[in-house]
Amino acid sequence: MPAREPKQRSHTFEEVALGFGVDQAIEEANRCLSCKKPKCVDGCPVMVDIPNFIEAVRNGNLSDAAHILKEKNSLPAVCGRVCPQENQCEGLCIIGKKHEPVAIGALERFVADWEAAHIDGSSVVHPKPFGKKVAVIGCGPGGLTCAGDLAKMGYRVTIFEAFHDTGGVLRYGIPEFRLPKEIVDREVNYVKSLGVEIELNMVIGKIHTIAELMESGFEAVFIAVGAGAPVFMGIPGENLIGVYSANEFLTRVNLMKAYCMEEYDTPVITARKVAVIGAGNVAMDAARVALRLGADEVTIVYRRTEAEMPARLEEIHHAKEEGIQFQLLTNPKQILGDDKNRVCGMECIRMELGDRDEGGRRRPVPIEDSEFKIDCDMVIPALGNKANPLLTRNTPGLELNKWGNIIADEKTGATNIPGVFAGGDIVIGAATVIEAMGAGKRAAFAIDRYLRGASLDAEEELSGLPAEKQGA
Secondary structure, three states: OOEOOHHHHOOOOOOOEOOOOHHHHHHHHOOOOOOOOOOHHHHOOOOOOHHHHHHHHHOOOHHHHHHHHHHHOOOHHHHHHHOOHHHOOHHHOHHHHOOOOOOHHHHHHHHHHHHHHHOOHHHOOOOOOOOOEEEEEOOOHHHHHHHHHHHHHOOEEEEEOOOOOOOOHHHHOOOOOOOOHHHHHHHHHHHHHOOOEEEOOOOEOOOEOHHHHHHOOOOEEEEOOOOOEEOOOOOOOOOOEOEOOHHHHHHHHHHOOHHHOOOOOOOOOOOOEEEEEOOOHHHHHHHHHHHHOOOOEEEEEOOOOHHHOOOOHHHHHHHHHOOOEEEOOEEEEEEEEOOOOEEEEEEEEEEEEEEEOOOOOEEEEEEEEEEEEEOOOEEEEOOOEEOOHHHHOOOOOOOEOOOOOEOOOOOOOEOOOOOEEEOOHHHHOOOOHHHHHHHHHHHHHHHHHHHHOOOOOOOOOOOOOOHHHHOO
16 A cells, blocks of 8 residues: 655644555456455455455446445445454455455555545435434444445434534544545445434433433434543543543544644644553554654553554554654553643553463563653553443443443344344444444344344344335
């Protein structure tokens, strides 16, 4: 994948990856073996017909390729940019056993962008909603996928979004240089073109409860609110000025337009030296954003080694190219403040890997008397998120686990309340965009079954028709 030069991109929010051209895409598609028993589809949570989509690209039938993608994936331009294909479809590619796998994600991005540039969306005929009403809570990837699939079946779908803009984590959680906002807008507009209505500034659990939505005529509800409450370490100094959770930091930058600092007066502190705690994709995003906001030095602080980093290899590679520093086998003990309660440093301790835990990973163990100080004036904990209880505590009877996540059936998303389904981070904890989309797709199938009066446990193929057309 062509990309901007590191020195150029580290000071701009322009997209890093530049995408394939037509010739590159066809050349890459020609690498596909057209396996008789392709395994790549098994790795796709939204079940895209990858072999036929690649075959269409190989033959130069790009409009056909776009149609095949959109049959199963309402957000292909997003998936082609941010999904971890290396652990999913590309991870199962037969070629990948000996060579680089076919770049399925890059081809998906190419086709989605080609369609946007060459096909007038207004000329595409979409189904008119005529079925029963379904409410979707949350306008992130899971909610958009569920809503889009239900709309294609003919249901009347309304998405209720708490923020003042659409896209959920796609807009507030992923930096502009990885996923431009215009791409999010384009994908959301496609879902809206299917007949989905979106109501913004609607905090369900406060403005309306789920029970009130059902009483108002919605016959099923899909909860896709994500897990938006940040996790902290519980160490001294986390309340100092200059400490941002990665969730807050990225939301301020994305939703409040800090990436356009010349145009917007945004309340984000600019820092000289930034320490980011954690090594997942969100940590890489926060570190690279801080660099683009003008930091002289940005350091990733992680208590294990690089081999255990959960971030995508591509994101780690890009961060290193841009000059992000890595302080590994290091764990913070306290954040230090000056006489004005502003961050002025962080005390850390060296770690070593000990015995393996229940998950098979070696536990990081502190090395006695190895404390040292990192010089910094901003600290960003990027340690994951947990469930925000705003909706769940206002839904009496909804079954939760000990972490506050909704308990839902893995295959269908059904909760213990009839007609109420859930999926994505609010069920499984912080995960990936494509996992949330997969949950949204499974829930759409299950909601269709539920509204048709069919068993949620049955293995038969869904008809794709709404309940009214089934005589339910």
